[in-house]
Amino acid sequence: YKRQYKNNLLEASAVEMDKQIKSGNLPLEVASQLLEAQKNEIPAYEYDAKLQSLVSDGKITPEVARELSDQYTKQMAQEATNARVSDLHQMAKNGLLIPEVEKELIDMERKNVPYSQYKQKIDQFVASGQMTPAVADKLASTYKDQKLQTSGSNAVTADQRVTKAENSTYAAIQELVKTSKISQQTADEMTNMVRKNVSGGEYA
Numbered sequence: 031y032k033r034q035y036k037n038n039l040l041e042a043s044a045v046e047m048d049k050q051i052k053s054g055n056l057p058l059e060v061a062s063q064l065l066e067a068q069k070n071e072i073p074a075y076e077y078d079a080k081l082q083s084l085v086s087d088g089k090i091t092p093e094v095a096r097e098l099s100d101q102y103t104k105q106m107a108q109e110a111t112n113a114r115v116s117d118l119h120q121m122a123k124n125g126l127l128i129p130e131v132e133k134e135l136i137d138m139e140r141k142n143v144p145y146s147q148y149k150q151k152i153d154q155f156v157a158s159g160q161m162t163p164a165v166a167d168k169l170a171s172t173y174k175d176q177k178l179q180t181s182g183s184n185a186v187t188a189d190q191r192v193t194k195a196e197n198s199t200y201a202a203i204q205e206l207v208k209t210s211k212i213s214q215q216t217a218d219e220m221t222n223m224v225r226k227n228v229s230g231g232e233y234a
Contacts, residue, residue, distance in 0.1 A: 040065065040069060042105070043065060043068055043101065043102070044061075044065060046097075046098075046101050047065065048061075050097075050098075055091065056090060060089050060090065063080075064098065067080060068102065068105075071106075073180075074102060074103045074106050074179065075178075077099065077102050078099050081095040081098055081099055082095065106179065106180040110176045110179065111139050111140060114172070114173075114176065115136050115140070118132055118135050118139070119132070126162075126165050127161070131160050131161060134151065135152075138151065145170075148173050149170050203217045203220050203221055
């Protein structure tokens, strides 16, 4: 089922891209690259970075990039929701969730509520004895990860903005290598400094 669902999502993406190709807004080789990225299920913020790179290279317009980003973000969110609902059903079947709690969690999943609201609700379940702390921790962690993976450039938390900024920096460093402005060794050193959160003064 999961494989068939993913194939359906890819097919929907291909249909959307075909419209852009026929209208002359999306080169065929670019569409192939993007579909391959989707097949690999890269996070939405990485997909956005790829789109922005294509805009910078003049291969697509910002408007096309926005449309493709919105389509992929919604696709990823829907896929993640379906997977988590399936997991919740399994947890209930295994006796880890009572029916009332399962129902409320599924409702929040389908409404795609903010992480803070989700966390507050499962904390209430723990306090009332309807959920164990271990189950709550697992649900909170996976929900947070889902939000990170499925959020594009239009919906990010503070932590995600840091991650996106770092990814943009890494891309810029690699672009300098590609244009022979810096060596790969220098690029590696700069990348390590970014990862270690080195200050601007030390960077210079």
